Amino acid sequence: MTEANKTVRKEKEIIIMGLSLTYAVCVGLFSLIRYFSEDYVIAVLDLVLALFGLYVFLHVLRTRTTEFPALAIAIISVAGTIATIILKGPDQVYWAYPSVALVFYLLPTRQALLLWSVSAVVILFLLIELPLIKLVSIAMTLFITSFFCHLFSSKMYQQHARLRLIANEDVLTRVKNRRAFNQDTLNLGSTDSEVSAILLDLDNFKLVNDYYGHATGDDVLIQATKLVADLVGNEGCFYRIGGDEFAVLCPGCDFDHAYQLAKNLHDAFASSEINSQFKITLSLAVAQKYQDESVREWLHRLDNALYKAKKSGRDQIVKAIRY
Structure with missing residues (x-):
């Protein structure tokens, strides 16, 4: 913003x-x-x-x-x-x-x-x-x-x-959308409590749209959303922030808690029907916000880490390290 x-x-x-x-x-x-x-x-x-x-x-x-x-x-x-x-x-x-x-x-x-x-x-x-x-x-x-x-x-x-x-709701998947994500992250700037976040992207999703059509692509997005939402449960807030990119905000959670949740998501996707049928995996980035760090800097770290995960082979979790 x-x-x-x-x-x-x-x-x-x-x-x-x-x-x-x-x-x-x-x-x-x-x-x-x-x-x-x-x-x-x-x-x-x-x-x-x-x-x-x-x-x-x-x-x-x-x-x-x-x-x-x-x-x-x-x-x-x-x-x-x-x-x-x-x-x-x-x-x-x-x-x-x-x-x-x-x-x-x-x-x-x-x-x-x-x-x-x-x-x-x-x-x-x-x-x-x-x-x-x-x-x-x-x-x-x-x-x-x-x-x-x-x-x-x-x-x-x-x-x-x-x-x-x-x-504040994504029309297709019925989870919170980018607007809600922007508002919720902006509100985090006024609190000192710990918060972590996960960015995740569906690997090879474009191929689904190219080979099976957008209707099938929409079905895959809905299935993927349900799988992630069920695993996240009450541990965080789940958002669709782009075409095949999602985010999980974990207020009150440290990095270790968020990283364990990211591993659970990654493992569940690896053994899911979505993966076996369409060869779709997850790339994820995890970061905890530092007290002296702005929301913008924190999200920039996450974006860079997710980009690194995509460019270095996909299907992995990258820790968004602060240098």
Whole structure:
């Protein structure tokens, strides 16, 4: 991943920054209006809320984290609604409708449901002295709005989960793809725990495509993936990172553990039906990441070792030595 790609902000960062800045500007304007109307208490409250919105914007801009800012905006939104009703009376209840939408948009569905359920009970309690017909009308409209926001939130998070799965899954073999590998290795740069990796390549796979056709080649890739995935099990994360090139990340494992796993993979392939039928073997490279080594340097070592395995006869395991 290039340095330029690392600076690209995630969608949620942009959304929260936009919401918090918009909130700060709009509520700040209300603060000015309240001040010139000599409504000083509400003016101060709006000013505090506006400054908090600005703080959230700067926090995301600087740290690029979104979990706390999203929760903070949601809480401050409902708290501001409740405070306004307490200070200005029941007519301010209309602020509850954008608040519920904001809560369900920003937070995971269960978290949003919990926060808003408590907030709605508090809001309705503050309106308890209204005429019954008006109270029931407000309660029903809040319930309907909340229901549709909850429904939208549930569907949105389900869709996002499905899209993340599709984006990180290899279409043919149904294991993690190169995109997932790049993301997972990038995340390793922020941890000090030991991690090892194996790169593996199917030897002579091109001949299968040339002599038997790509349909057979796809079947061989699927069989090879299943064989490796079954052997890796819970010992690591398995990825298809290229046509016939795969990777195994082993978080929390030292070199010896990863090398033993590589030997198991190599031996299993040597005695497999894939080898006996198509003469396909494995070339592998193994390396543990050093504490003072970047992810890029570590993966470069692995690439060089796999290249060496392919060029020096294939069907072997090469230790990615650091010189």
